[in-house]
Amino acid sequence: MTMADRVIGNDAVTQRDAQVVARFPATANQMQYWREVHLERAGAALNASFRRRLEGRISDYAIQTALEQLIDRHEILRTRFRMQDDGQLLQEVLSEVAFKPDHVDLRHLPSPSREAELERLGAAEARKPFTFSDKDSPAPLFRVLLVRLAPDLACIHFTFHHLVVDGWSVGLIEEEFGKLAAAADSGDSAELPPVDMQFGDYALWQGDVLASPALDGQRDYWKRKLEGLPRFEVSPDRPGPRTDADSQIRSVLLSREVSGAFEALAHAHKHTLTSFATAAAAVALHLMTGEDEVVLGTQIAGRENADAESIVGPVFNSAVLRLPVADGDTYFEFADRARAVLFEAMQNQLLPFAEVARMMGDQGTADHTPLYDINLVVQRTSISSGKIEDQEFGDFRMVSAPSHSAGALWDLSLFMVGREEGWRLSCEGASALYNAETIDALLSVWRKVIEGVVASPQARLANLAVLEPHERRPSKRQRPEVVPVAPGPRRNPRVEALKERIVALQPKGDRLPVIAINNASVLYPVAREIGTDHPFFDIQFCPSPVQIKLPQRHFSDYARDAVEMIRLAQPRGPYVLFGLCIQGAIAIEAARILQSEGEEVPLVVLNDTYRPGYREHMSWLDRQIRAWQIRKRDFDSLHKRWKAGDLPLVHWLDNYRIVRKLGVTKMLVRLGLVAPGEVHDAMHEENRWFVEDVLLPTLRNFELEPYNGRVVLFRSTEWEAGRLFPRDFGWEGYIQGDFEVIDCPGAHDKMFRPAGAQVIGTHIRRILDGAQE
Secondary structure (H helix, E strand, C coil): CCHHHEECCHHHCCCCCCCEEEEEECCHHHHHHHHHHCCCCCCCCCEEEEEEEEEECCCHHHHHHHHHHHHHHCHHHHEEEEECCCCCEEEEEECCCCCCCEEEECCCCCHHHHHHHHHHHHHHHHCCCCCCCCCECCCCCEEEEEEEEECCEEEEEEEEECCCCCHHHHHHHHHHHHHHHHHHHHCCCCCCCCCCCCHHHHHHHHHHHHHCHHHHHHHHHHHHHHCCCCCCCCCCCCCCCCCCCCEEEEEEECCHHHHHHHHHHHHHCCCCHHHHHHHHHHHHHHHHHCCCEEEEEEEECCCCCHHHHCCCCCCCEEEEEEEECCCCCEHHHHHHHHHHHHHHHHHCCCCCHHHHHHHCCCCCCCCCCCCCCEEEEEECCCCCCCCCCCEEECCEEEEEECCCCCCCCCCEEEEEEEECCEEEEEEEEECCCCCHHHHHHHHHHHHHHHHHHHHCCCCEHHHCCCCCHHHCCCCCCCCCCCCCCCCCCCCCHHHHHHHCCEEEEECCCCCCCEEEEECCCCCHHHHHHHCCCCCEEEEECCCCCCCCCCCCCCHHHHHHHHHHHHHHHCCCCCCEEEEECHHHHHHHHHHHHHHHCCCCCCEEEEECCCCCCCCCCCCHHHHHHHHHHHHHHHHHHHHHHHHCCCCCHHHHHCCCHHHHHHCHHHHHHHCCCCCHHHCCCHHHHHHHHHHHHHHHHHHCCCCCCCECCCEEEEEECCCCCCCCCCCCCCCCCCECCCEEEEEECCCHHHCCCHHHHHHHHHHHHHHHHHHCC
């Protein structure tokens, strides 16, 4: 290949002077990445590189246009970083950046040489570091290489820095790129939803939460959890320390039969695949090292609510898992403990890992011992947001291709990746520490454990796999002694658990605070519109991020739970309460209880909240008619999303209770008609299980007392009209104070996006300002 075959993109473009349109503080994890960038060993290890084959017709013009539009849509893709003299790292969003992909044409080479050169180029792209100075970064922090292989075949390489994306973001970018490129070649406009929240919004929210006492309970949890943390490792072939990120990846493939049987066992015993697979990896490490406690790191998406799902940026978080192991355990006993450890980590995931590490003495510098050396990732597909891997866009198809490693972030990285042909077990080891034979031995033990679980799930851990002598690697190093954390004052565990579910979206301000009883933190846009001078607390009312069995209780019991959490957020009134859907009804009942206890409640805000008893007291015929009208609306909405490619068919089906009850999607998987990665649990989205299976049934026998106070009801504009859907949601006559109904743009689940948030926040602020005059 001559130099004429390679056309350099970004280096040949004159960078235009771009205006800084916004500045945001970096997140805690971005600050940690910045420190790691400047470690000698980091190299390109913080690159996120992936590639896709483009089969069919796609022009250079379409690729260029799609990339420019992606940069316009997502602020983080035109963001640079600057270190201030006071040690604060800022993100600066630029109005524009000049960008062109690199192009390489290999069509003239014979097939074997072409594929070899493609692999060489891919490895070089992945391991080429971005250039940083001590004080700033370039913009953009990503690059693209397009390799033409044949008239209707190309390979596109995307390489991002982790300062600007995580794995979920890559999936979003991939899908949007495909739609934008197809539209550019056809001359049409791509139908993409607006970007409601940028990463800068998320960074501001996280900064506010960290500055508040809202996460003190999580800080206490991680201090307790990591006290006396042992140094866990697979004994290296060379003592280290490692001074570079060079690595090697080895893989083995589980058969379809073993993969399917392992998944079936997980589902049958009410495990997520992540918890079940984590247990298998931990058992393998235990058997190999002989250690009675395994320490692993893993990543959590950090996108619990719908608004966060569309953010491009490094939202994900890491967690340390301490997994004590005993040979006398059966696999199910140990897997249950691993599930509990993961569950606790998810409950305490809002505290950034960088903050946890700093708190435990790991400053992210070369002379500090990291909290863990082995990382585990379990995912259905290669890096993605859970979208279907191979997709068609216009005249081309985007097909997954194995990506090259950018280097070792950890001493050992374990990956369990779901493929059509079965689960692939991979291990990336730091070349400075491990030989390929050691990595192969670990993979062999891991596979033996999974096959042993499938063959004899009730076996003791020690009997799951027979290890060869070279597969045993007892640990040689010990973690330096950790200074014990001094015990704090004795606290009530139940109260501390409740405090952890109170998030201060805006902890400061000297005006009336607002307390929302909500199911997920989607209210930051509303809090921002109300104003920073009004504190805003979000009570995470659902007690668990995964479905659990709860005792049967009365609606008023849940309202008193809300009162207890409201007083934990703000011990004395006046109280302004806020709730969506059934949580609005809880807010009304909580307000009535607070009034009876002598507190002032100047305002209750309802959002698409029906009066308890209104629907329940309809005639049987009216209930059926109303239910069918709602089903038609939901069908039309889901059908529109499916046709637009935003919703896989099985996700559509799983929105229906009868489909979930009959296990239709699981049957489709067993028949091979649906890929395993397409199936999801609709009841875990936004904690629907808690609303539909726990709260709604309590309304049947609840008689609401009239409420004497000011209430404003925001009604989404996409609700039906007519006799069975009254504009006031049945509240007329039950509200004995001032009552008004305000139309709010958007559907029920999108009320708090910017357009709706502006209407809601502006109106609430006007009322609160009047109340304090």
